[in-house]
Amino acid sequence: MASSTPLRPPPRAVFLDVGETLMHPDPTWEHVYARAFADFGVSVDMPALEMSLRRAYRGGGYGFDGSLVPSADASHRRLVEMDQVAFDEIGLEPLPEEFFRHLASLFMDPGTWHVFPDVWEVLPQLKARGLVLGIVSNWAWQLPELLDALDLGRFLDFVAASARIGYDKPHPGIFRWALDQAAVPPESVIHVGDHLDADVAGARGVGIEAVLLDRRGRYQPPPDDVPVLRTLDELLPMVDARLAAAPRVSG
Numbered sequence: 001m002a003s004s005t006p007l008r009p010p011p012r013a014v015f016l017d018v019g020e021t022l023m024h025p026d027p028t029w030e031h032v033y034a035r036a037f038a039d040f041g042v043s044v045d046m047p048a049l050e051m052s053l054r055r056a057y058r059g060g061g062y063g064f065d066g067s068l069v070p071s072a073d074a075s076h077r078r079l080v081e082m083d084q085v086a087f088d089e090i091g092l093e094p095l096p097e098e099f100f101r102h103l104a105s106l107f108m109d110p111g112t113w114h115v116f117p118d119v120w121e122v123l124p125q126l127k128a129r130g131l132v133l134g135i136v137s138n139w140a141w142q143l144p145e146l147l148d149a150l151d152l153g154r155f156l157d158f159v160a161a162s163a164r165i166g167y168d169k170p171h172p173g174i175f176r177w178a179l180d181q182a183a184v185p186p187e188s189v190i191h192v193g194d195h196l197d198a199d200v201a202g203a204r205g206v207g208i209e210a211v212l213l214d215r216r217g218r219y220q221p222p223p224d225d226v227p228v229l230r231t232l233d234e235l236l237p238m239v240d241a242r243l244a245a246a247p248r249v250s251g
Contacts, residue, residue: 170202
């Protein structure tokens with residue numbers, strides 16, 4: 001039976017999330033915090049810290065919805081406020097501003113990050129296909145500089161970091177900004193990310209095709225209404241199939 005889903009035009013752009021899509025802290029987000037605590041001589045229960053950070057960032061709305069004040073200071077203050085919620089929950093005494101500046105510097109250190117090996121293979125191949133490549137990520141102000149320091153910026157046409165754009169995913173504002181930068185219609189874009197709400201729902205909300213990248217097998221059973229990849233290189237056959245299906249224009 002023929003599908004009733006209308007065929008999309010060939011892709012002209014690929015938008016990418018960052019965390020757990022292109023890279024992750026080595027070994028984990030929580031271990032970066034543990035390094036900062038150790039540098040300040042503070043002892044922390046790691047499992048309790050992990051749970052409190054997850055609750056604080058979910059409860060604070062970071063990465064999910066709402067508008068932001070797009071400034072470097074507002075970005076920093078927002079992270080400090082949510083970190084402090086988590087620290088209060090596990091009974092830590094208030095920490096000085098120097099601690100939070102040090103923590104931010106650790107997250108800006110390229111040595112903190114592990115770029116997935118398939119990223120180095122896939123990004124240049126997407127560029128070789130003539131596609132616009134952009135980042136659409138819920139991230140702090142310094143994301144463009146971090147990507148440059150990791151040598152990923154050379155593959156990218158733009159970086160939409162939520163702290164700079166003023167909207168978190170899944171708010172349509174950040175995706176519309178990216179579409180303006182790419183100068184392509186939404187139906188010609190594929191967005192790849194690791195979160196069903198922020199990435200899949202957000203992209204679909206503005207008419208962009210969404211692909212879920214589930215590197216760790218978190219979604220079990222996998223959703224049956226969205227393409228699911230386990231590695232980024234699985235994106236290339238999808239792109240090539242769409243390009244090959246494009247109607248040819250005779251001269």
